[in-house]
Amino acid sequence: MARVIVGMAMSLDGFINDQSGSVAALYRDFDTMRDTEPMRESIQNTGAVVMGRHAFAMAEDPDSYADNYEFQVPIFVLTHEEPKRHPKETDKLTFTFVTDGIESAMEKAKTAAGDKYVTVVGGANTFQQCINKMLFDELEIDLVPILLGGGLRLFEHIIRAEHIRLEGMKVVESPGVTHLRYRVVKES
């Protein structure tokens, strides 16, 4: 059964963008970040991707995913409405627009991923739904050495009654970012 990993880049003070909405401070050197060991490992181990509508829309041209996206796997986009025109696909990268909620998206993605990981790439709202509904097995925070002082807080709107206990799996230092990888401790 596929395991689900959620992760995002975050400033040391917990933000995923600054007060003007810019993510530039967190992704200064995107090419270097793409070439880190954790990223290569993630690309290799990912069997399906789940992303929110806003994360999907971050590509100006949705057709550009087909040739440029690092995850060449089935992609499941959480949305209220399918786009009018289906984006370009390849034999590996396909798009499924899921309009009936994150649980449904996760089930479909797990089936597609087989024994590989389902990687949830964000944005914040999708991340928070995964945390609140405990729809994840592992968590990776890419901690960027900057204090932003404001912006969108990654762990906002967490409405769970109990703390979520984690187990440290590994810490990897890459240039400009520290990858903190955890496994969730699910109390039975």
Add this chain to the structure above:
Amino acid sequence: MRKVIFFNLTSLDGYFEGPNRDINWHNVDEEFNEFAVQQTGEFGALLFGRVTYELMAGYWPTESAKRDDPIIAELMNSLPKFVFSKTLKKAEWSNTKLVKDGFVDEVSKLKQQSGKDIAIFGSSDLAVTLIDQGLINEYRIMINPIVLGDGKSLFNGIQNKLDLKLMKTRTFGNGNVLLYYVPAQE
């Protein structure tokens, strides 16, 4: 010049305390205590805001602290301490000076004196003031493997962005990760 080092424990979601000032989630064990003894021995003075001061002043001088953590209790009680508060009436913990105003000047003056480095534990409001004044030379943030969901955020209220540089990390057996940063321009 002496450095000012800010040390704090946080959750992965960036809180240094949960609702109602809960810190029972602090993940501490024998390895942490050994680290704390060694680290506290590096410092020549301690800075506190009122809340952290009251918490610590209510614990370290007690008989149970001296029994359970004798080395740290001795250090905490004997080190020179400064509590920065406009509202506190007096500070009775041994070797403590109460500073009622002119916080920034007082810290700048302390940094000029010779001796071991200066630490701030907890005291997030005081730390935010000093961060904005560029008075903190090193950050040691120990991230505990837990998501609290709610609480008080460390660094809440800083006015300016601050670029940091990671110097080293230390991973503890219990899942805590200690990150050592310095301001990037230093």
